Amino acid sequence: MKDASSDWFDSCVSHLTSEGSLRVWSVLVTIFGDLAQNKSDQISGSLITALTSLVGIKAEATRVALHRLRKEGWIESTRVGRASVHRLTEYGRNQSAAAAPRIYARETSKPEIWHVLVSSNSETSRKELADQLLTGEYVSVNPVTAMASGPMPDDLEELLGFETSAISVPEWLRELFGPEPLKTAYDDFWKSVRIIDELLPQTGVDDPMKTAVLRILVVHNWRRIILRHPVLPAYFLPADWKGPACREEVSRLLDRLPRPHLATLEAELNT
Amino acid sequence: MKDASSDWFDSCVSHLTSEGSLRVWSVLVTIFGDLAQNKSDQISGSLITALTSLVGIKAEATRVALHRLRKEGWIESTRVGRASVHRLTEYGRNQSAAAAPRIYARETSKPEIWHVLVSSNSETSRKELADQLLTGEYVSVNPVTAMASGPMPDDLEELLGFETSAISVPEWLRELFGPEPLKTAYDDFWKSVRIIDELLPQTGVDDPMKTAVLRILVVHNWRRIILRHPVLPAYFLPADWKGPACREEVSRLLDRLPRPHLATLEAELNT
Numbered sequence: 001m002k003d004a005s006s007d008w009f010d011s012c013v014s015h016l017t018s019e020g021s022l023r024v025w026s027v028l029v030t031i032f033g034d035l036a037q038n039k040s041d042q043i044s045g046s047l048i049t050a051l052t053s054l055v056g057i058k059a060e061a062t063r064v065a066l067h068r069l070r071k072e073g074w075i076e077s078t079r080v081g082r083a084s085v086h087r088l089t090e091y092g093r094n095q096s097a098a099a100a101p102r103i104y105a106r107e108t109s110k111p112e113i114w115h116v117l118v119s120s121n122s123e124t125s126r127k128e129l130a131d132q133l134l135t136g137e138y139v140s141v142n143p144v145t146a147m148a149s150g151p152m153p154d155d156l157e158e159l160l161g162f163e164t165s166a167i168s169v170p171e172w173l174r175e176l177f178g179p180e181p182l183k184t185a186y187d188d189f190w191k192s193v194r195i196i197d198e199l200l201p202q203t204g205v206d207d208p209m210k211t212a213v214l215r216i217l218v219v220h221n222w223r224r225i226i227l228r229h230p231v232l233p234a235y236f237l238p239a240d241w242k243g244p245a246c247r248e249e250v251s252r253l254l255d256r257l258p259r260p261h262l263a264t265l266e267a268e269l270n271t
Numbered sequence: 272m273k274d275a276s277s278d279w280f281d282s283c284v285s286h287l288t289s290e291g292s293l294r295v296w297s298v299l300v301t302i303f304g305d306l307a308q309n310k311s312d313q314i315s316g317s318l319i320t321a322l323t324s325l326v327g328i329k330a331e332a333t334r335v336a337l338h339r340l341r342k343e344g345w346i347e348s349t350r351v352g353r354a355s356v357h358r359l360t361e362y363g364r365n366q367s368a369a370a371a372p373r374i375y376a377r378e379t380s381k382p383e384i385w386h387v388l389v390s391s392n393s394e395t396s397r398k399e400l401a402d403q404l405l406t407g408e409y410v411s412v413n414p415v416t417a418m419a420s421g422p423m424p425d426d427l428e429e430l431l432g433f434e435t436s437a438i439s440v441p442e443w444l445r446e447l448f449g450p451e452p453l454k455t456a457y458d459d460f461w462k463s464v465r466i467i468d469e470l471l472p473q474t475g476v477d478d479p480m481k482t483a484v485l486r487i488l489v490v491h492n493w494r495r496i497i498l499r500h501p502v503l504p505a506y507f508l509p510a511d512w513k514g515p516a517c518r519e520e521v522s523r524l525l526d527r528l529p530r531p532h533l534a535t536l537e538a539e540l541n542t
Contacts, residue, residue, distance in 0.1 A: 114433075116387070116433055116435075118412060118413070118416060120413075120441070120443040120444075120447075121413075122443065125441070125443065141389060141431065142389070142391075142392075142415060144413060144416075145389060145415075145416065151437075152437060152439055154439075156439045156441065157441065158441050158442070158443065159439070159441055160412065160438070160439065160440065160441055160443075160444050161438065161439035162385075162387055162433055162435040162437070162438055162439075163435055163436075163437035163438075164433040164434055164435045165434075166423060166433070166434035167431070167432065167433055167434075168423055168425075168427045168430070168431065168432035168433075169431065170391070170396070170427065170428065170429050170430055170431055171429070172391040172393065172396060172429065172431075173391075173431050176391075
């Protein structure tokens with residue numbers, strides 16, 4: 001039977017998981033990325049199961065996901081009797097570190113330099129553009145044009161490249177870069193983080209497990225939205241774009257839900 | 272009957288008019304642009320007829336062309352008894368002045384700033400791009416992309432614009448911007464100016480009428496090629512592009528054929 005003080009927590013979890021079933025392996029990536037980024041960090045199987053069960057994920061699903069991440073080289077595990085501990089591999093740590101600035105930055109980045117790549121209609125040229133798009137850093141302007149922040153690659157072969165710091169953005173580009181489904185995702189996320197902000201106890205969350213779970217869910221939902229598209233400053237997006245407001249609110253929430261030490265969490269399991 | 276000393280002149284004229292019939296009004300534009308650019312300059316009908324007849328244009332064709340240029344606002348004419356004098360209008364002078372730097376510059380210009388315009392598929396956006404292309408300053412990269420030297424226009428509406436000073440140029444762009452027919456036109460012009468350079472008397476041309484006619488033909492042929500396309504520096508063009516070599520040779524020839532004073536030419540008519 002739940003005590004009444006837990007109602008706000010269940011509401012928060014329910015708002016942060018309302019978008020349907022979570023991909024468990026992806027939640028685990030968030031957990032490791034948020035709580036165990038350092039080389040020496042490791043998380044016990046019991047702690048992982050405790051955290052995931054708090055968001056409604058079954059122990060069996062967690063086990064399968066751990067297995068998958070291990071197979072893909074994200075994590076490595078050590079058995080100690082019937083218990084086990086898990087940590088990010090070097091590959092997993094690098095992936096986490098690469099995404100961290102985009103996830104945790106307090107301000108939407110405003111790159112000063114951009115570059116634009118234009119392919120011809122030849123197969124090799126189109127292939128070269130497609131390969132660049134696969135990196136996930138580019139936004140597609142039209143079938144033969146893509147752009148990304150930062151300086152132009154210096155190994156372009158069959159692509160026309162421009163480096164630019166002065167861009168005139170028409171309305172159609174804002175609509176192209178900020179399409180309705182993505183806009184709605186931000187709007188929905190905005191609503192749920194506002195609700196979480198309301199629901200969190202004014203006096204602070206004094207339960208490290210609950211703090212960890214809410215952090216993880218906030219970071220997880222946020223990560224899933226922002227990693228759907230490359231870095232795009234406000235001037236490339238529709239006027240009522242909620243991205244920067246969401247980022248501010250995420251920072252605010254993470255301040256209210258400071259990252260617990262792993263040792264504290266592990267200790268909680270035995271209480 | 273021609274004297275032998277005239278053979279080199281006829282050969283020059285024949286080489287410089289070998290590409291078929293000259294558009295007479297266009298030759299007149301060259302004449303006014305080369306010999307009568309100043310506000311106070313005027314050319315008698317007799318001098319124009321004398322110059323054009325030296326390149327094989329009939330008096331009647333010259334009269335028709337003068338009429339056309341007058342109607343289009345390029346020149347204005349004053350009758351003095353049976354004689355008449357012609358001068359560029361302000362419009363004609365402005366047009367000539369606008370083209371002059373491209374025609375007479377000793378070095379191919381190398382703009383440091385370029386801008387690129389990209390349209391969407393919407394009709395208004397495509398129309399805006401088409402309007403820009405009509406100015407003649409843009410080169411088309413593909414159906415939705417055009418570029419030109421200089422800063423980006425500040426009144427873009429439905430076009431995406433980039434200003435750039437760092438461009439990576441693939442081979443296909445060089446072939447697109449320097450297509451075979453244009454390349455051949457430069458190659459042919461290169462051959463003929465080389466021949467003119469050989470044919471001109473080492474001691475200099477001492478006949479001001481012949482000097483004027485050859486200048487005009489060189490400038491005319493050159494103008495017809497370079498005004499076919501916007502300014503394009505060497506790095507946008509195929510490796511064996513003859514443009515810069517042609518420009519050097521044109522400068523050399525014009526040095527050898529210094530512009531005669533109009534008064535000198537008018538005086539020649541009465542000798």
